[in-house]
Structures are given as C-alpha cells and as structure tokens.
Amino acid sequence: MDFAIPTDLQDLSARIGGFVRDEIIPLEKDPRWGSHGPSEDFRLELVSRARAKGLLASHVPVEFGGLGLGHFGRAIAFEAAGYSMLGPVALHCAAPDEGNMHLMAEVADQRQKERWLRPLASGESRSCFAMTEPMGAGSDPSLLQTVAEPVAGGYRISGRKWLITGAEDARFVIIMARLSSGERAGAATMFLADMDQPEIVLERQLDSMDSSFTGGHWVMRFDNLFVPEEDVLGAVGEGFRYAQVRLAPARLTHCMRWLGSAVRAQDIARDYATRRTAFGKTLAEHEGIGFMLADNDMDIHTARLAIWHAAWVLDQGHKGNMESSRAKVICSEAVWRVADRCVQILGGLGLTRDTVVERIFRDVRAFRVYDGPSEVHRWSLARRIAGGRG
C-alpha cells in the first residue's frame, strides 16, 4: 500500500491551493455572494480567473477541455479547491454541474456531448439535475411521480420537482421521469432539455440554510414539456441505473470539497487558539480546546482515508456503491463535527461572519441530507452487511 501522492497531483494541489489563497479567498466578502449563492456574473468572473490559470474542470475528459483526472486525482484537486467554498465554483467542479458532467461523459451520445457537455465543461454555462419531488422521489427514488408520456417523435413530461440546485440561469436540465405507458411503462428515464422553454416553470426559490451553490435551490414544474426522442439521456428505462452512475461519484466529490472546508475551519480555529489567551495561557494549551483540535484532526484524517479508499475503488472500475455510501456518512458527519467544534473554539467570533467558519457551519449541515441522508446510507449499508455482502 502506497499513500504517496504522485508528483503531478502534488503540483496540481499546490497550484490550486495557491490560486484559492491568492485569488479566491480575498473575494469571499464580495456582496455578490448572497444567501442564494454566488450570483451568475460573480461565478463567471471566478471561472475566468481559474481558466486563466488552466485549472478549470479538472475532472472533465481531455477532449472536452479538462485535465481528465480520475477519482483519486479529483480527491486531491477538489480538497484543495474546497479550502474556500468559492473554490469549486471558480474551478467549475461544484455540484450539480460536476456530477452532470461526469454523467454525460459516461452515458451521453456524441451529439449530446457536443451540444450540452462541451459548453458546460467550458464553464460558460451551468446545468441542473431534477430528481427530487415534494411528495414523490426523495430518499426513496422509486416514488418518482413526474411522468413522461410517449408521443409521436418523443415524450411529453409533466410534474413538479423541488430542491433543484442552480435551476435559475441554468442552460439545461437533466430530468428524471417515469414512462406513463408503452413497453417500458413505469420505468425511470433521464431526459435532457434546454431551460429556456415556456413549459419549464421556475415556481419559487427556496430559502435554505446553505449559500454556497450558484442559483440556490428551486421549486420547478414541467407543464407538458416536449422532449424529442434524441434527447433521451442514454437508454430509455435506465434512469435509476444512471442515477447510480452519477450519485456514487457525485456524493464522493461532495466529500472531497467539504473536506477542504473542514481543513480551512480547523486552520482558522488553530490560529485563534494559539494566539488568544485565557486564564494565563493560550486556548490551545487548555486541554478542553487542545482535545477539540485533536478530535478535528482525527475526523479530517479518517474522512480523507475513507474518501481516498472509495476513490481508489472507483478508479479500479468498480461501482463503489458501498464505499461511497460509507465515505459519505463518515465525511458528512465528521465535517459537521469539525465545523461545530471550530465555532466553539472561536467563542463569540465563531458566531459572527468575521470568519468563514460560521458560513461553513451553516452550509455543511445540508450535506447530511442531500445525496442520500445519513440514515438512508446506514440503512443500505446495514442491508448489505446483514445480507452477507458487506
């Protein structure tokens, strides 16, 4: 077993780290980073900075302008990017675009890749992924209610989705819907559709705790939207299988980015704890604080190992469902504990927006819910373990 990071990835990590420190962190107080995420013009400015440094979309295949990193390479690059919550936005490796690019690289045909993936990969445009529904698909995707009715030349899609990240200003959407009739009636299928169509209605923007995703989160509706046959993503009836193609790596890349934020929070807390004194010594010298720094270090280390292992499994060509579920629970809960301890170490300062720790704390809470709540991953792990497949 060799834990050494290859030199090219070390170099990339150092370049991303330097870029985030020098060009992105100074912009964290920009008013264009609001409660619904960075505005689109701010995002484009961040992306153009990363493009100038040759750091854009490192996960994308080389033929589409990326660096073609594998999963382990992404673990190194995305952690470095996540040192600022704006880093993944700048490098165009934030959700949901990053997961959509991965899915399209895997299952889209050449025409679809040229039409949607290429401009997406360049950072010029954004996309969204519409699966979750108010009372339908959620933790249990089999409750999918949005329907696609087969008609001459294509499908008519109707249904309501919610919590759809980045729907505003997205150029296209990947829709998950269930066929209403025909040979594959009931089967889930993915569809590609441009967003600028009157049959796609953005009903309202949700006020959520988090604020790092461009465009925030939306309730949206498809009113009898026509999608031609050639815009089915991959094969008809394979929607749930493709969801796994997207979700296993996508939940892992969330872990990678949030790990970077946990490292940042720990750095800020350590810096404060070694400068601030109370009762005759620095805070770090008080066991109560020193132990919190140590617990943070162990949580970060454990999360990193779980990510690296799952990434390695994916790089071997395995599905990695169990490994990515495990890593997702370990990481989302570890990062949450780290953020909480950092707020505590900072005292009153931790509750203010004078440091980014307060924002990390608010943002990271959602990660225990999206891409599968902790309970659902535990439940799925438990079924595998009990079934002798663990």
Ligand SMILES: Cc1cc2nc3c(=O)[nH]c(=O)nc-3n(C[C@H](O)[C@H](O)[C@H](O)COP(=O)(O)OP(=O)(O)OC[C@H]3O[C@@H](n4cnc5c(N)ncnc54)[C@H](O)[C@@H]3O)c2cc1C
């Ligand atoms: C910030 C954010 C961004 C999101 N972005 C997107 C997006 O871009 N596109 C998209 O399609 N969706 C998105 N989602 C939706 C997200 O994937 C869902 O919230 C998630 O899958 C959970 O579904 P739900 O909210 O319907 O919870 P529910 O299914 O209602 O579950 C509620 C709770 O029940 C518990 N539970 C459920 N099943 C089990 C079980 N088997 N055992 C024990 N407990 C269980 C869990 O604690 C769970 O948190 C986003 C969500 C958030 C919060």
